[in-house]
Amino acid sequence: MTKLKLIFFGTSEFSEVILDSLTKAGYNIAGVFTRPDQKVGRRQEWQKTPVKIMAEKNGIPVFDPAKLDSTSLEQIGNLAPDMIITAAYGKIIPQSILDIPEFGAINVHPSLLPKFRGPSPIQNALLSGEKETGTTIMLMDAGMDTGDILMQKSISIGQADILPELLQKLAVLSAELLLETIPLWIEGKIKPRKQNNSEATFCRMIEKEDGKIDWRETAQSIYNRYRAFYPWPGIFTIWNGKRIKLNKISLAKNSQEKRPTGKVFEFDGKIAIQTKERVIILEELQIEGRPNIKAMDFINGYKKFIGSIL
Secondary structure (H helix, E strand, O other), rough: OOOOOOEEEEEEHHHHHHHHHHHHHHEEEEHHHEOOEEEEEEOOOEEEOOOHHHHHOOOOEEEOOOOOOOOHHHHHHHHHOOOEEOOOOOOOOHHHHHHHOOOEEEEEEOOOOOOOOOOOOOHHHHHHOEEEEEEEEEOOOOOOOOOOOOEEEEEEEOOOHHHHHHHHHHHHHHHHHHHHHHOOOOOOOOOEEOOOOOOOEOOOOOOOOOOOOHHHHOOOHHHHHHHHHHOOOOOOEEEEEEEEEEEEEEEEEOOOOOOOEEEEEEEOOEEEEOOOOOOOOOEEEOOOOOOOOHHHHHHHOOHOOOOOOO
């Protein structure tokens, strides 16, 4: 089974775990397709995707086209894969490419499809306050996560889970399920199952401004946003015209005193903000142009922050 020739499409840390599992299992990976290198940070230094780094480490040929065009189609055709595996690649793969391998194209999607179709399923599970999520191994078609399901497995979400932790759990779960699925699919022991489109929910790409907090929301929904957007794009609020990133927050026990929504105050020796319902505790803050510091240290430098309305 490990003689099966694969082509892998992926970009992110999640994809990296999947690719690593395939290489360690001894699969013949003829090539890896990933996003082009990008300039990042203030210095605008070129950065490779985690998948590209992993592929180069293992001596796997890498292709990083800006667009999957006729050149990509020819390259994939020349590689003659038996199967295509995709995981968080970030681009729609044309049907002409999906039709090449004998055993089709299989996608690893970290949600219990048809729930959370789209590019940010892990973030949206946290945003929605889900208690459970999972992973789906599916056949690819020309749609967005609409293909037939081969296998699924669920996992619980802890109240304190934040994005990096849940992503790692799902990546490991997905890798294990994929390795279980491939031989069963090749041997004809899996019957694909159609998705119920009437139950589908969708999610979009996360953008930087999605991290802005509306203090009229409940404390739980704000905390869920923090869990989903840590470490990027992070959550933030505006004070005196400046952006303040809330790099670490927690939920406080309900306070009986009534305060204006968005008010900053001292609560049990900590810095807190009143929401629509309950209170958020600020633990680490970062005002634009400054380093991240503890909330109490922030107050020492910005005494007028206490009592302000955000």
